[in-house]
Structure formats: C-alpha cells, structure tokens
Amino acid sequence: MLGKLDWSAIPFDQPIPLIAGAVVLFGILAVLIWVVVKGHLPYLWHEWITSVDHKRIGVMYILLASVMLLRGGSDAIMMRIQQAVAYQSQGYLPPEHYNQIFSAHGTIMIFFVAMPFVIGLMNLIVPLQLGVRDVAFPTLNSVGFWLTATGALLVNLSLVIGEFARTGWLAFPPLSELSYSPGVGVDYYAWSLQISGVGTLVAGINLVTTVLKLRTKGMNYLRMPMFCWTTLASNLLIVAAFPILTATLAMLLLDRYLGFHFFTNEAGGNVMMFMNLIWAWGHPEVYILVLPAFGIFSEVVSTFSGKALFGYRSMVLATMAICIISFMVWLHHFFTMGAGPDVNAIFGIASMIIAIPTGVKIYNWLFTMYGGRIRFETPMLWSIGFMVTFIIGGLTGVLVAVPPADFMLHNSMFLVAHFHNVIIGGVLFGAFAGFEYWFPKAFGFRLDDRWGKLAFWFTFLGFYVTFVPLYVAGMLGMTRRMQHYDVAAWRPWMFVAAAGMAVLTIGVICQIVQIVVSIRNRDALRDRTGDLWDGRSLEWATSSPPPVFNFAFNPDVRGEDAYWDIKSRAQQQSLEHEVPEYHDIEMPRNSPTGFVCAFFATIMGFALIWHIWWMVILGGIGAFATFVVFAWRDHDEYVIPADEVAAIDRVNIEERRSLVSMAGTV
Amino acid sequence: MNLLDPQGPVAAANSTILVDSVFIMLAIVVPTIIAILGFAFWFRASNPRAHFQPDFVYSGRVEMVVWAIPALTVILLGGVAWIGSHQLDPAAPVPGTGSPVRIQAVSLDWKWLFIYPDQRIATVNTLTVPAGAELNFQLTSSSVMNTFFIPQLGSMIYTMNGMVTKLNLRADSEGKLQGLSAHFSGDGFPDMMFDVDVISPLAFPDWVAATAKSDAVLNEESYKKLMQQGIEKGRPTYRLDDPRLFDLIASQHIPPGPGPELISDAGRPHSGGHDAR
Numbered sequence: 001m002l003g004k005l006d007w008s009a010i011p012f013d014q015p016i017p018l019i020a021g022a023v024v025l026f027g028i029l030a031v032l033i034w035v036v037v038k039g040h041l042p043y044l045w046h047e048w049i050t051s052v053d054h055k056r057i058g059v060m061y062i063l064l065a066s067v068m069l070l071r072g073g074s075d076a077i078m079m080r081i082q083q084a085v086a087y088q089s090q091g092y093l094p095p096e097h098y099n100q101i102f103s104a105h106g107t108i109m110i111f112f113v114a115m116p117f118v119i120g121l122m123n124l125i126v127p128l129q130l131g132v133r134d135v136a137f138p139t140l141n142s143v144g145f146w147l148t149a150t151g152a153l154l155v156n157l158s159l160v161i162g163e164f165a166r167t168g169w170l171a172f173p174p175l176s177e178l179s180y181s182p183g184v185g186v187d188y189y190a191w192s193l194q195i196s197g198v199g200t201l202v203a204g205i206n207l208v209t210t211v212l213k214l215r216t217k218g219m220n221y222l223r224m225p226m227f228c229w230t231t232l233a234s235n236l237l238i239v240a241a242f243p244i245l246t247a248t249l250a251m252l253l254l255d256r257y258l259g260f261h262f263f264t265n266e267a268g269g270n271v272m273m274f275m276n277l278i279w280a281w282g283h284p285e286v287y288i289l290v291l292p293a294f295g296i297f298s299e300v301v302s303t304f305s306g307k308a309l310f311g312y313r314s315m316v317l318a319t320m321a322i323c324i325i326s327f328m329v330w331l332h333h334f335f336t337m338g339a340g341p342d343v344n345a346i347f348g349i350a351s352m353i354i355a356i357p358t359g360v361k362i363y364n365w366l367f368t369m370y371g372g373r374i375r376f377e378t379p380m381l382w383s384i385g386f387m388v389t390f391i392i393g394g395l396t397g398v399l400v401a402v403p404p405a406d407f408m409l410h411n412s413m414f415l416v417a418h419f420h421n422v423i424i425g426g427v428l429f430g431a432f433a434g435f436e437y438w439f440p441k442a443f444g445f446r447l448d449d450r451w452g453k454l455a456f457w458f459t460f461l462g463f464y465v466t467f468v469p470l471y472v473a474g475m476l477g478m479t480r481r482m483q484h485y486d487v488a489a490w491r492p493w494m495f496v497a498a499a500g501m502a503v504l505t506i507g508v509i510c511q512i513v514q515i516v517v518s519i520r521n522r523d524a525l526r527d528r529t530g531d532l533w534d535g536r537s538l539e540w541a542t543s544s545p546p547p548v549f550n551f552a553f554n555p556d557v558r559g560e561d562a563y564w565d566i567k568s569r570a571q572q573q574s575l576e577h578e579v580p581e582y583h584d585i586e587m588p589r590n591s592p593t594g595f596v597c598a599f600f601a602t603i604m605g606f607a608l609i610w611h612i613w614w615m616v617i618l619g620g621i622g623a624f625a626t627f628v629v630f631a632w633r634d635h636d637e638y639v640i641p642a643d644e645v646a647a648i649d650r651v652n653i654e655e656r657r658s659l660v661s662m663a664g665t666v
Numbered sequence: 667m668n669l670l671d672p673q674g675p676v677a678a679a680n681s682t683i684l685v686d687s688v689f690i691m692l693a694i695v696v697p698t699i700i701a702i703l704g705f706a707f708w709f710r711a712s713n714p715r716a717h718f719q720p721d722f723v724y725s726g727r728v729e730m731v732v733w734a735i736p737a738l739t740v741i742l743l744g745g746v747a748w749i750g751s752h753q754l755d756p757a758a759p760v761p762g763t764g765s766p767v768r769i770q771a772v773s774l775d776w777k778w779l780f781i782y783p784d785q786r787i788a789t790v791n792t793l794t795v796p797a798g799a800e801l802n803f804q805l806t807s808s809s810v811m812n813t814f815f816i817p818q819l820g821s822m823i824y825t826m827n828g829m830v831t832k833l834n835l836r837a838d839s840e841g842k843l844q845g846l847s848a849h850f851s852g853d854g855f856p857d858m859m860f861d862v863d864v865i866s867p868l869a870f871p872d873w874v875a876a877t878a879k880s881d882a883v884l885n886e887e888s889y890k891k892l893m894q895q896g897i898e899k900g901r902p903t904y905r906l907d908d909p910r911l912f913d914l915i916a917s918q919h920i921p922p923g924p925g926p927e928l929i930s931d932a933g934r935p936h937s938g939g940h941d942a943r
Contacts, residue, residue, distance in 0.1 A: 345751035352744055411849055
C-alpha cells in the first residue's frame with residue numbers, strides 16, 4: 001500500500017534532523033494557524049497564491065530563496081563545525097549524516113536559493129524595465145514558481161522522512177546507482193530536481209519570450225537596460241541547458257527504477273557519459289546564475305554613479321559571448337579523467353576565453369564609476385564588494401582552467417573556495433544588491449540603511465575569513481567532502497574558516513534584522529516618488545509599489561536609459577497632458593492552476609520516491625487534469641475600467657511631479 | 667602535503683605552472699582592484715575636486731584597451747596551458763634512474779590496493795617506491811569512482827571501474843609522503859588516505875623480498891573479500907598469486923564490488939554507515 005515507506009523512514013535515532021524538522025513543522029503550523037485565525041487566508045489565496053502578477057510571483061520566488069538560504073546556511077554551519085572538530089576523531093556528525101548535509105547544501109544553494117533568487121528578481125523587474133504590463137505567459141509563470149516550490153519541499157521532506165542523497169550535489173554514478181546508494185536519498189534528489197527543473201524551464205521560456213516579444217514602443221534591442229540583456233542571455237541558457245539536466249537525471253532514474261544501464265558499471269554503462277552530460281548542463285548553469293547578477297551590477301553601478309553604463313554595446317557583446325562560450329567549456333570539470341593533452345588544452349583555453357568578456361565587464365563597470373558622482377548606498381557597497389571579490393574568484397578560476405595546475409587543485413578545498421568565491425562574491429552579492437536596490441520598488445518603502453551596511457560589512461569580511469583558509473587548505477592538499485581527517489596542518493585553517501562562518505552568520509542576522517526594522521519603520525521609510533535612487537530605467541517611471549497594470553500608458557522609449565531620458569527632458573507623457581485620456585486595461589485573471597498542479601506534482605514526486613504506485617497515478621492524473629481544466633477556460637482576462645486606472649494613476653502623478661521637474665535641471 | 671613543497675619532477679612542474687599563472691594574473695588583477703577602490707573613492711559624490719563627466723560613456727580607445735588586456739593575458743596563459751598540458755600529460759613518460767617500477771592501483775570501498783605485478787607482491791593503503799625511479803601507474807576501480815592523488819608528487823587521476831587510466835610519476839627524495847582519494851566515494855571516503863614510503867633504490871629489493879614472504883596471498887578469492895565495503899585500519903601486504911589480477915579487475919572478469927547490504931526495506935540502509943565508524 002505504501003511502497004517502501006514505513007516507520008523506519010523516520011530517523012528517531014538521529015536527534016538533529018528530528019529536532020530541526022519538528023521546529024520547522026511547528027513554525028509552519030504556527031504560521032498557518034495564525035493566518036487562519038486572523039482571517040488572512042482569503043487574502044493570501046487571492047492576492048498571492050493564485051496571483052499571476054509577475055511582481056507577486058517574483059516576490060514569492062525571492063521569499064522561497066531566502067527561506068532556503070537559511071536552510072542551506074544551516075548546513076554550511078554544521079559542515080564548518082564538523083571539519084573544525086573532526087581532527088583525529090569522528091566529530092559530531094557520522095558520515096552518513098555529514099554526507100547528506102554537504103549534498104543537500106550544494107543542491108539547495110544552487111537550485112533553491114540562487115536560482116529562485118535570480119529568477120525572482122528577473123520576474124519582478126524585467127517587465128517593468130521593458131515597460132510592459134506582464135510577462136508573456138502569466139499563468140505558466142505561476143506554474144513555474146509553484147513547481148520550484150515543490151522541489152524545495154521534497155528536498156526538505158527528506159530531512160524527516162527517509163534520507164537525502166549522500167553522493168554530492170551532482171550525484172555522480174556509479175555511487176548514485178542503486179547498487180551503491182540503495183536508499184531513497186538519490187530518488188529524493190533526482191525527483192526534486194526533475195520537478196523543479198520543469199518549473200525552471202517554463203520560467204526560462206516565459207522570460208525569453210517576454211524579452212523577445214513584449215517590449216514597449218521604441219524599446220528596441222539596443223535600448224534595453226543591461227539587466228534585460230543578461231536576463232535574455234541567462235534564460236536562453238536555461239532553455240538550452242535544462243533539458244540536458246532533465247534527460248541526464250531521467251537516464252539515472254531509468255537505471256535506478258527500471259534496471260537500465262546508462263551509467264552503471266555493468267552491461268556497458270558509462271559513467272564518463274554522465275560526467276559529460278551533467279557538466280554540459282552544469283557549466284552553463286554557472287552562467288545562468290551569474291549573468292543576471294552582472295545585469296544587476298550594471299544597473300546599480302550606473303545608477304549610483306549618476307552615469308549611463310560605460311560601453312553599453314561592448315557589454316551586450318560580452319554578455320552574448322559569455323552566453324555562447326559557456327556551452328563549450330564543460331570538460332574543464334574533469335581534466336583529471338585522462339582525456340589526453342589536446343582535449344585538455346583546448347577546453348582549458350576555451351575556459352580562459354570566457355574570462356575575456358568577463359574582464360571587459362569589470363573594466364566597463366570601472367569606467368562607469370570614472371567621472372561619476374558615486375553614492376555609497378547599500379546596493380553600491382555590494383557592487384564594489386563584488387567587483388573586488390569576483391576578480392579574485394576569476395583569478396583562481398582561470399588558474400584551475402590551466403590543466404597542469406588543475407591536476408593539483410581539482411576537487412580540493414582550493415576549488416571549493418574558488419566556486420564559493422564566484423558564487424557568493426558574484427551571485428549572492430548580486431542578489432543582495434538587487435534585493436536592496438529593488439525592495440523599495442516592490443514594497444514602497446526603503447530598507448534600513450544602517451543594518452544594510454552592517455550586513456554588507458559582516459558578510460564581506462566573513463566571506464574572506466571563511467574562504468581564504470579554504471584556499472590555503474587546498475594548497476596543503478586537503479580535498480573536499482572529508483568527514484574527518486588526521487592531517488595536523490589542515491586543522492588551524494578549519495578553525496579560522498569556522499570563525500569566518502560565525503562572522504557570515506552575523507551578516508545574515510543583520511540582514512534579517514534589517515528587514516524586521518524596516519517593516520516596523522515602514523512609514524518613516526516610505527518612498528512616495530517611485531524613484532528613490534534617481535534611477536535610469538523604466539521600472540522607476542511608475543509608482544512604488546507599481547499598480548497591478550504597471551503603467552497606465554505604455555511608455556514611449558527614445559533611447560538608452562529610457563527613464564533618465566524622460567526625466568532630463570521633463571516631458572513624461574502623462575505630465576504633458578493635464579487631463580490624459582485613460583483607457584480600459586485588460587489584465588490576466590488569477591489562476592490556481594500553478595498551485596493545484598504543484599500540489600499534485602508534490603504527491604506524485606513523493607509517491608515516486610517511495611514507490612507508492614497508486615499515488616503516482618493519482619498525482620499524475622491530478623496534475624494533468626489541472627492543465628486540461630485550465631486549457632478549457634473561457635475567460636482569462638479581466639478589465640480594469642478607465643476610471644479606476646485614472647484614479648490610481650492621478651495619485652501617482654501628483655506625487656511624482658516635483659521629482660521629475662527637479663531632475664530636468666540636472 | 668604542501669603543494670608548494672614538491673618531492674618529484676611532476677609536482678615541481680605542476681606547482682611552477684601554478685605559481686607562474688598566479689603571478690601573470692596578479693599583474694593584471696592587483697592594478698584593477700586598486701583602480702576599483704581608487705575610482706570609487708575619488709569619484710565619491712562628496713568629493714568636490716572630482717570632475718563629474720556624465721557623458722563619458724563611450725571611448726573607442728578605452729574599449730580597445732579593456733578588450734586587449736584580458737585577451738593578451740589569456741593568450742599568454744593559453745600558451746602556458748597548451749604547452750603544460752602536453753608536457754605534463756599524466757601518461758607522458760617521466761624518465762628516472764634505474765628500471766621503472768610498474769604499479770597497478772585499484773581503489774576499493776574504501777581502501778587502496780597497490781599491486782606490483784613484476785615483483786609479485788601487493789600492499790593495501792601503503793605505497794612503497796624507490797627514490798629516483800620512474801613509477802608507471804595503471805589505475806582502475808573496483809566499484810565507484812575515486813581519484814588517486816599524492817599531492818607532493820603531483821598530477822591526480824581518476825580511477826573508474828572497467829577502465830584503466832595511466833599516470834607516470836617520480837619521487838626524488840626518500841621520506842614519508844601521504845596520498846589520498848580526491849573524489850568522494852561514499853561513507854568511508856575520508857579513510858582512503860594512504861602512506862607513501864619513498865625508500866632508497868638499494869633498499870627497495872630488500873623490501874620486495876621481505877614483502878614476498880608474506881603469509882597472505884592475493885588472488886581472486888582474497889581480492890573479493892578485500893573489496894567488500896569497509897575500512898582497513900592496518901597495512902596488510904600480500905604475495906601476489908596471479909600477476910594478471912589487475913587485468914581481471916579492469917576487464918570486469920571479476921565483477922564490480924558490491925554496495926552496502928540492505929537490511930530493511932525502508933529507504934535508510936544502515937550497513938554502509940556503520941562500517942565507516
């Protein structure tokens with residue numbers, strides 16, 4: 001009846017996951033009870049859960065990423081403590097637990113923190129920057145988000161029911177095959193990623209279509225803000241790369257469920273094929289994450305320098321070059337497989353070539369600052385912190401792209417330090433910069449400055465104190481994923497890294513405090529102008545938070561930095577006409593499709609993991625039926641009458657008038 | 667295990683390339699970081715002496731320079747990578763004094779088996795080699811992937827079941843080194859560190875002779891026992907019964923090692939984990 005599931009799946013003998021699970025469960029229950037008792041449930045359902053508004057979905061993505069960041073961060077803290085204490089001892093985490101933690105840490109941080117964070121920011125901002133009212137496929141957008149949430153839920157379920165993969169975040173076979181990982185851990189891993197992968201793919205398709213097909217009047221490609229360009233590049237990569245991941249994991253699942261031999265040791269299976277396939281997705285994935293971050297920095301550096309982005313066309317070229325070359329370098333993840341000198345050298349050099357457009361970007365940001373009037377607001381601090389940190393990560397990255405150097409550094413703590421250097425220093429700093437920069441746009445009040453800057457300094461410092469010791473440990477021969485070790489020389493560095501983790505944790509706490517303090521003081525921090533930072537692109541041309549239809553009139557774009565242009569000439573369309581003529585606006589209706597579909601997908605995923613076949617069929621039919629019902633819909637739009645548009649927009653105009661005339665004098 | 671304290675020519679060349687590459691890049695990176703901090707500081711909004719140039723958004727000359735700097739660096743480093751990849755290919759010969767020693771390494775769950783086919787001996791978790799001689803490694807795995815790595819001798823390489831990888835190394839001075847597996851392979855992975863005893867070429871035949879007197883014999887049966895999942899705390903040595911044992915393993919005539927045994931139907935197998943403790 002319940003497949004492989006029985007009471008032994010609950011880890012009663014392991015207090016850590018059980019207590020953690022109980023606390024989380026209690027937290028969720030408490031929130032749910034509060035929501036129901038206070039009567040917020042209809043609000044949540046109508047305004048958020050079934051919302052197809054790109055801004056709301058973007059916010060939910062970021063919320064998911066933030067919660068998962070805490071989970072992944074807890075894993076990181078546990079790992080750093082384990083490696084600090086596990087010298088000539090077993091530490092406090094047995095291997096089967098430690099191995100789950102580092103696997104979950106990698107999986108969560110990439111798929112359920114970095115991905116939803118950048119996709120959330122793209123969702124929130126790109127339609128506004130393009131001057132349009134929504135994304136191309138609003139309901140599909142909601143489906144994408146909820147499927148991502150399903151994946152995150154399944155991963156966290158593994159904490160208390162069964163186990164997570166103990167194979168590392170890419171689950172290399174043959175270790176991940178049934179013979180060496182007979183538990184449900186790898187199944188949790190693979191099904192979570194399959195389901196959330198579908199979500200990511202539809203998000204990618206949606207955003208590519210949005211950028212290609214939905215731009216406001218006059219917004220041709222070479223007038224798009226840099227963030228839109230990097231969004232385009234990143235989502236093209238999603239569309240091209242995620243099917244590879246899906247296919248690869250499908251093959252692994254066929255091996256595990258139906259006795260196929262794609263990657264097994266026996267019967268002609270080939271593990272090297274898995275390595276090639278997973279990295280053919282995995283390397284573009286790195287750029288899927290970092291390209292939007294580059295876009296964010298471009299916006300932030302230009303805004304806070306009071307200048308247009310230096311070398312805009314060069315930046316576009318660099319972005320698209322990275323987009324293409326990123327597909328040609330995957331083999332650098334396994335130079336040590338013995339492929340031969342020609343292959344290694346060619347992929348090494350191809351990997352270095354990516355450093356050229358990336359270097360160009362750094363210099364262009366540098367020259368954007370040159371001759372500017374730089375305001376050191378929190379997003380700008382993250383950006384400068386990024387530039388310094390990312391260059392160091394780039395240096396170590398190019399270093400491991402040199403095959404003979406990689407022969408010493410592959411899989412070492414040096415490598416661990418390198419990719420944290422680019423992912424924390426690049427993606428996470430970018431996400432935080434974007435968060436600080438666009439939070440006022442999304443919610444209408446700014447974030448507390450003092451706590452934001454504290455968060456930056458602690459995170460920045462904590463990053464170096466944590467990861468420089470890992471570079472050193474790597475130079476001392478330490479490899480990654482060691483549950484314990486006997487080498488005395490590594491130990492002091494593990495202590496320092498653990499101390500750095502404490503500093504990083506303070507940074508995260510500051511960030512949480514910042515949000516709490518800002519919400520409490522939101523009236524004092526309110527921004528009524530809609531253009532808090534003296535911005536340059538169209539998201540600042542509407543109120544904060546923007547009305548559901550974003551713009552009462554589709555903006556008319558006449559050059560790069562569209563809003564700056566409008567401000568400088570002080571001829572915003574709606575200001576010229578004293579009584580503009582408003583029209584009805586059609587907006588997509590809310591739809592529970594995404595939520596219901598994800599509900600059934602969760603059931604199906606859970607049932608697949610535990611081999612509960614009747615439940616698989618139930619979940620599958622449910623998810624399919626949801627789509628059929630959606631496809632049969634008669635009305636998918638509703639009309640906001642012109643009067644209502646006018647009422648909303650007039651308030652907006654009143655509040656902004658003074659600002660626009662002021663900017664005209666610059 | 668310091669990578670910058672190489673004990674053989676391969677490691678020395680690897681670390682030279684490593685250090686050189688870092689310095690080539692530092693020559694670009696340090697000025698850039700200084701420029702970032704310097705520009706950010708000088709052009710702060712509160713500095714009245716900084717000249718505000720809002721229209722400085724394009725300059726052909728600057729563009730050319732910013733594309734050229736990373737491009738030239740990469741051309742230089744690309745040369746290093748190309749030449750280095752060929753000279754330091756793991757399979758490239760590393761000439762040494764005396765006759766080369768053939769060593770066949772097999773990664774097991776979770777220990778290393780070193781077979782000396784010419785000497786008809788085998789050791790577990792300890793590798794004894796003569797200083798100065800070329801070491802010809804052939805490597806495979808009994809089950810999952812691992813990576814064979816002796817940091818102070820250089821160049822790591824994967825071990826994979828059903829496949830043979832090749833690696834040539836040389837140890838130049840006598841002493842004790844350490845090796846490890848650099849690819850996660852399961853619960854006992856951290857216990858896959860092994861000792862490397864580099865002894866004088868004169869002492870090596872004596873060591874071989876002493877080891878050959880071992881009571882334990884390595885053949886298909888004892889190998890199958892050895893490849894069961896578990897950790898080997900001791901340093902057993904064997905007399906090698908069949909010098910073709912490695913080929914039998916690599917060609918899968920001996921089937922791959924078994925994984926953990928399932929004791930319950932639930933998704934939580936316990937056997938592997940307990941072994942590792």
